[in-house]
Amino acid sequence: MSFGGPAGLFCMEKTTEIDLGPAARRMARLAADIDDERLGDPTPCPDYAVRELLAHVADLSVAFRDAARKDFGPTTATAPASVRPVLDDDWRTALPKALEELAAAWREPGAWEGDTQAGGVELPASVMGRVALDELLIHGWDLARATGQEYEVSEEELAVSEALLSPAEDAAPGEDGFFGPIVAVPEEAPLLDRVIGLSGRRPDWRPK
Numbered sequence: 001m002s003f004g005g006p007a008g009l010f011c012m013e014k015t016t017e018i019d020l021g022p023a024a025r026r027m028a029r030l031a032a033d034i035d036d037e038r039l040g041d042p043t044p045c046p047d048y049a050v051r052e053l054l055a056h057v058a059d060l061s062v063a064f065r066d067a068a069r070k071d072f073g074p075t076t077a078t079a080p081a082s083v084r085p086v087l088d089d090d091w092r093t094a095l096p097k098a099l100e101e102l103a104a105a106w107r108e109p110g111a112w113e114g115d116t117q118a119g120g121v122e123l124p125a126s127v128m129g130r131v132a133l134d135e136l137l138i139h140g141w142d143l144a145r146a147t148g149q150e151y152e153v154s155e156e157e158l159a160v161s162e163a164l165l166s167p168a169e170d171a172a173p174g175e176d177g178f179f180g181p182i183v184a185v186p187e188e189a190p191l192l193d194r195v196i197g198l199s200g201r202r203p204d205w206r207p208k
Helices: 021-032 050-069 091-105 125-147 155-165 191-198
Strands: 115-118 121-124
Touching (some): 021 091, 115 125
């Protein structure tokens, strides 16, 4: 989880609930197809190899699950940058379970209502659910690109991330986006590439 500037956080429509199931299942499939030999490979996240990124996804899955449940404590109060993620030995069974629980928690009555917390940040739950989706979408791309897998995301999911990551209309020129400095991408580029650019990544990133 990386919370930067406000970006489009409070400029979007916030009432519609979103099913995180497709994004969670896609992430689980990506993880299942990663060989142990790839765990040390680099990712578009400079500080994370594949193993750290998988550990980060496991941690954020628990954090956003508890955020949906309003079950506040260390899992929701700890900023991700304060602890380097460590991949548990049982991650191949624990990660899919955590992702499934994450999606299920955001389907529960009241999950999208009121305020909640994740990563030590408090937001309206209607916004936090969108942040959870965006985390799965962006880090799914990270893992797919790092491990040479295909990556397909629906236009509906991408639209949520685009609205979340886009700078506010009154943002100063050059102002950071949600994840940090935005990478300029041509307007005619595919929506996925534009969203990846808004997340501070180069859409043409490949492992060296």
